[in-house]
Amino acid sequence: MSRRKIIAGNWKMNQTPSQALELVETLKPLVADADVDVVYCVPAVDIVPVVEAVKGTNVKVGAENMYIEEKGAYTGEIAPAMLVDAGVSYVIIGHSERRDYFKEDDAFLNKKVLKAFEHGLTPILCCGESLEQRESGVTLDWIRLQIKSDLQGVSADQAASMVIAYEPIWAIGTGRTATSDQAEEVCAAIRQTIAEIYDQDTADKIRIQYGGSMKAANCKELLAKxxxxxxxxxxxxxxxxxxxIVNYNK
Ligand code: 3PY
Known part of the structure; x- marks a missing residue:
């Protein structure tokens, strides 16, 4: 089955609104003819200007986080309906930086995934193992556990429409990248896990990204898997x- 590729930027805590606009304008002509889906996942304050700036283009906007409640006394948090109203299509859930620094566990992330679907947002659900886990040989068991826990209560149709990002923690911000064979092994195991939870059709439809220092120099080999x-x-x-990276196949 052929799945349309999806290249998403995770800006993390970078780019003030004016820097964001500058970057979007620089990239606009360069990504305009992409034959992949292009997404910019941006800090909360950049969402409104970036949505405005990409109107009428092939680029969709994602959030880097959201909260699990509809509204109310949750100082500093962002509700899913706010993202939808601002024009957001995707939301990153469970990046290892949020799991680690903000102590977001799988039960909480599962609530986020369900809430995103409730509002028509497409989750980009991140999973990944630490260096210790890789070295002790538990990578695939750990990833399966994350996926199964985070997808509790998600329907087959919802799962088929979402994105899972495999991001080995030891490759994030370190300049180290998984080899294409290591990345493929885990991405294949994620697809197999989806087939076990749901069925082969769902597994064939879900899109699985690699993340963790993907760059122009290594993207071709990774994306060929x-x-x-x-x-x-x-x-x-x-x-x-x-x-x-967006134009890797040109
Ligand atoms: C990285 O490549 O560093 C990432 O964490 C992408 O999400």
Whole structure:
């Protein structure tokens, strides 16, 4: 089954609104002819200006986080309905930085995934193992556990429409990248897990990205793998290099 590739930038805590607009304008002509889905996942304050700036283009906007409640006394949090009203289509859930620094566990992330679907947002659900886990040989068990826990109560149709990003923690912000064979092994195991939870049709439809220092120099090899349907791009999404990744097949 052929799945359309999806390349998403994860800007993390970078780009003030004016810097965001500058970056979007620089990238606009460079990504305009992409034959992949292009998403910019941006900090909360950048959402409104970036949505405005990409109107009428092929680029969709994602949030980097959201809260699990509808509204109310949750100082500092952002409700899913706020994202939808602002024009957001995707939301990153469970990035390892949120799991680690903000102690977001799988039960909480499961609530976020369900809430995103309730509002018509497409989750980009992140999973990944630490270096210790990889070295002790529990990577695949750990990833299966994350996926199964985070997808409790998600229907087959919902799962088929979402994106999972495999991001080995040891490759995030370190400049180290998983080899394409290591990435493919885990992405194939994620697809197998989806087939076990749901069915083969759902597993064939879901899109699985690799994230963790994907850059122009290594994206071609990673994206050539049968179970890697795109990339969640960190540092390289903040420069023109992002466009080279988007246009990897040209
Ligand atoms: C990275 O590449 O550093 C990421 O964390 C992408 O989400």
């Amino acid at each position: 049968p179970n890697i349907d795109g990339g969640l791009i960190g540092g390289a999404s903040l420069t023109e290099e992002f466009a080279s």
